[in-house]
Amino acid sequence: MAAFDEKEYTQSFDLSIWKRLIPFLKRYRLAFVGMLIFNAVCASIDVVIPLFQRYAIRNFIEAETLEGFWPYAAAYAGVVLLQTLSVIAFTRNSMHIEMNLGKDLKRELFNHLQTLSFSFYNVTPVGYLLTRVMADTNRIAGMIAWNMTDLLWSIFYVGGGFGAMLFLNWKLALVVLLIVPVILALTGYFQEKILRWNRRIRKLNSRITGSFNEGITGAKTSKTLVIEDQNTNAFRKLTEEAELAGVKAARLNAVYIPLVLFFSTMAVSIVLLRGGYMVTEQLLEIATLSTFLTYAVGIFEPIQMTAANIAEFISIQASIERVTDLLDRTPDIQDSPEVIGRYGDLFHPRKENWEPLTGEIEFRDVTFRYPDGGEDVLKHFSLHIPAGTTVAIVGETGAGKSTLVNLACRFFEPTSGQILIDGKDYRERSQLWLHSNIGYVLQNPHLFSGTVRENIRYGRLDATEEEIRAAAKAVSADIVVEKLEHGWDSDVGEGGDRLSTGEKQLISFARAVLADPRIFVLDEATSSIDTQTEQLIQEAIDHLLKDRTSFLIAHRLSTIRKADLILVVKDGKIVEQGKHLDLLKKGGYHHDLYSKQFAEESQARVLKN
């Protein structure tokens, strides 16, 4: 089995990737404008406040009068209040953008994932997808909203600061401007290195988490092999590496930041020297010089932060790429436009046009190969399954028993050839039409968080309480439900974790029964149900399968014997097919399997009783 590879993402800036975000951003134009305006107001006030100090020195302190002091105080207070209000306004706008953008991206991704085919799910780990849906979207939205806010503020503030300095004294302003390229060069040089080390630290951290995972899940094995010391030593090496990397990254920062500090102070010193001289020559007011110094000191931090900010901002490119890659993935199985026109799509089904399904299935010259597989598992396979037939598929674990079911349910489509349902190629009807008529019960049944009732209702959303109970009763699931603490309202836990596998199988059985499908698929559906209960529901199953087309993937003898048709699978291929007794008489692979199973079941019975 091939390991899942994650694509390496582009490192350099690529505008086309960012453009993909535009449709998402467009919806919040207004919020962006609001954020921009209030941000600008905020930054402007930050620029203006030192001017108040200048005014105080010029008009009160140097004039040695307090005339007009109170209106001045009131104006100052007014500006502070305005500042406060614009902080509220722009944070709200940013929050609005962040959350809505995140929400839209999540919805888009999730919706798209619902349309992707099994071939995709079979090779993609759930954890990977989950990270895309949650972490990447959160990161994109957060960065767009807040980094942008920070960036804009810095730009406005630095711009405003320089504007003010140029206005106060353009010659001095040029001195300060001269230092900016030095700072930028320093930042460019260090930022790249720091980023690289940070990436390395993140990787080491995820390896440490992995080690913890393995140390805990493999604890029993470590104990029995007595290799605890070895594990600890290997772990120590890893943490040592992390320690070194952490110190190294800090060292880079420790050189970079003081250097920036030094150069910006250099600018301040020059201003002090030159400006002070101008003051003594009566070319500059002392109030202006002090204000100027305030700007000169204050402006370098935003510049330095901006560089880090931009670097971080660009780093979301990888997240955007991962998200858009997923959105670009086209489902392997799609309904044609004509089919959608007639039967509707996933989200807007046109049920009025749906024909009833009788359940006749025909494989016509079907050749099939899994998208990630190297060889054909079916070659020119033809089989007619009349409506109401019970088909048993037998074979050893991992032999590929699910292939036929996957094809019949259109989870995969034939590589060549046709599959007809009710005499018509199933590609001429919508997937939803077919799936709405299928009841699928898996060996490892999957339940959703929520109550037992909700889980059974999943089979038919508009079912009444009576129907739900009746469905449960039909497969004896009601006995299980009544034993639970809160009965029908019992929470099944995440993925149904609070129930045993057997209990889950019964509930999922009831769910399928409620759906009242024309085609039933039972994938070793009763394997974990105890013998007593199994006998109880066996009758129910027989009853249910009557008049319905069904696929039983099973090795219980009772099920196999009752099937109308048996398909024997070995190494992914159908090696024998026919009726049970005929196959036994032939004495082939089915016979071997059957004998073995017979022995195992008899033995199980002896051991249990």
Added chain:
Amino acid sequence: MEHQTPFRMTIREKMNMILRYLRGCKRSFVLALGCSCLGTVFHSLTPQVIRYTVDEILVKPDATLAVLVQAAFAVLGFAVLRGITNYGQRVELAKGSERFVKNIRDEVYDHIQRLSFSWHVAHSTGDMIQRATSDVEVIRRFVCNQLVEVVRTVFLIGLYLWIMFSMNVKLASIASIFVPLICIISGVFYRKISYHFKEADEAEGALTTCAQENLTGVRVVRAFGREKYEIDRFQEKNEFFSDLWIRLGKISSIYWASGTLMTCSQILVIVLAGTWETVHGNLTLGEFLAFVTYNEALSWPVRTLGRVLSDMSKAGVSMDRVGYILKAPEEVDHPGDVELPDEGDIVFDHVTFGYGDHTVLKDVSFTIPRGTTFAILWSTGSGKSTMVHLLDRLYDLNDDQGTITIGGVDIRKIRRSDLRRKIGLVLQEPFLFSQTIRENIAATRPLAGDHEIRRAAEIACVDEAITEFRDGYETLVGERGVTLSGGQKQRVAIARTLISDAKIMIFDDSLSAVDAETDTKIRTALKENLEGITTILISHRVTTLMQADRILVLDEGRVQNIGTHAELTRCPGIYRDIYEIQMSSDDRRLLEGGDGNGRI
């Protein structure tokens, strides 16, 4: 399924915990703090230069150039000193905190390794990993950033207020009123918000769960055509989550704004009052400028201080969570414990054992003579491995539960490491580490040569399969590498056990995923190679069981029968039934369509 009463440590215990992990890095922290405080002092000197310069220029216009040059160099000089202390602070802090977190991680990892098996069974992996990673990170942030920051801020506030008071008592008093005010308000407000944040975090958790369930249950969703329903469900949670955050954003925008308001007000009040004082001649212009600068420099740290202080409770919770792991007792050997005797029979003497109310072994007694092959047929699926767990001391018997002895020594008196090293155990569902196949096989003897490793793999009939991989023995297994089939895993695990110098080998249903043909091959190879070693086989396959010297039949935890294959087949019982089913499953009956309910 965890029943943990929340574990709480006292403040003193928490202090001790921090101190313990500061070993080897206390010096770095002291240096970092020293550098940080020194930097603050240098920083506080710059406004004094400005004050001096401004006042000098105004008073003595003739001496200006010299004064200005002095001032410019002083400012630059202080910047250099600050830069040096800043460098020292960053580097030392990084050294200290990286060592600190390494100390914790190493100890937590090592400790987890040495916790008893029953502890592992009782705790969920996800939760433990959370504690070992996220919670450790919270503690690190607290000790390395917040604690240092608090000390520095307190020093800064003290220093600046002292300078300000020495300049003008009236103004300084006004400024100092703001300090506790801002600190308390931002602290209290922050705490309130964090409470709401928790709620929002939970909403995010619910959303994640919803997505995860959908993705893992994709087959069910498709088979029922429930895509639209799922989307609605997800969207509902998505909306709830983002609405909650937007609401939270509204509250926190007020929080941020109120902080801004407080800080700006402090600056405003001081500028106004300072102007007033200066005009009244109580302050020179230079002093006014310096004072305003100090005041501004004071306002920000005060704000963060409030937040940091109220954030400390989080670190406390994380310490409790990590402490919970560290407090759990490790498996310890007693000083008087001995080595496993080289030779000796294994004797179960009236052993009764169970988990909770459920008794699995009931008064079981038997002897396994050394060097023999002993097989166990177990009638119920659950608890099959209990005997193995007891023998390997993954669980220990209490005094009233009987004894297990090897060579006459109670195994509870044998050093665990020695016992386990000499018992080779192959589990039904073996765990392989995410390393190469070679490393996995050589786990107990990392220095084993190629020849030995291949030999072990050959006996386990897995050499061929391994060499078929592109990277052969260097193939990586697990998440980042190749996924092995159940049978391959079992066989690698057998090879891993064979290479160890075990005196007792236990195969706990460990060939269940291997086909019958390979099974026979492996067993033959094993038989040839396990001469003189005591072998215990647990299985349901009669072909596996019958080759043993003695076979123990356990029925519902009691000894039902014990004897050789020949003896057991002679008398009626479970063994004979099974034997007959497996050996003489009658083809004719099958062909006649036997119902499978009757015994043959």
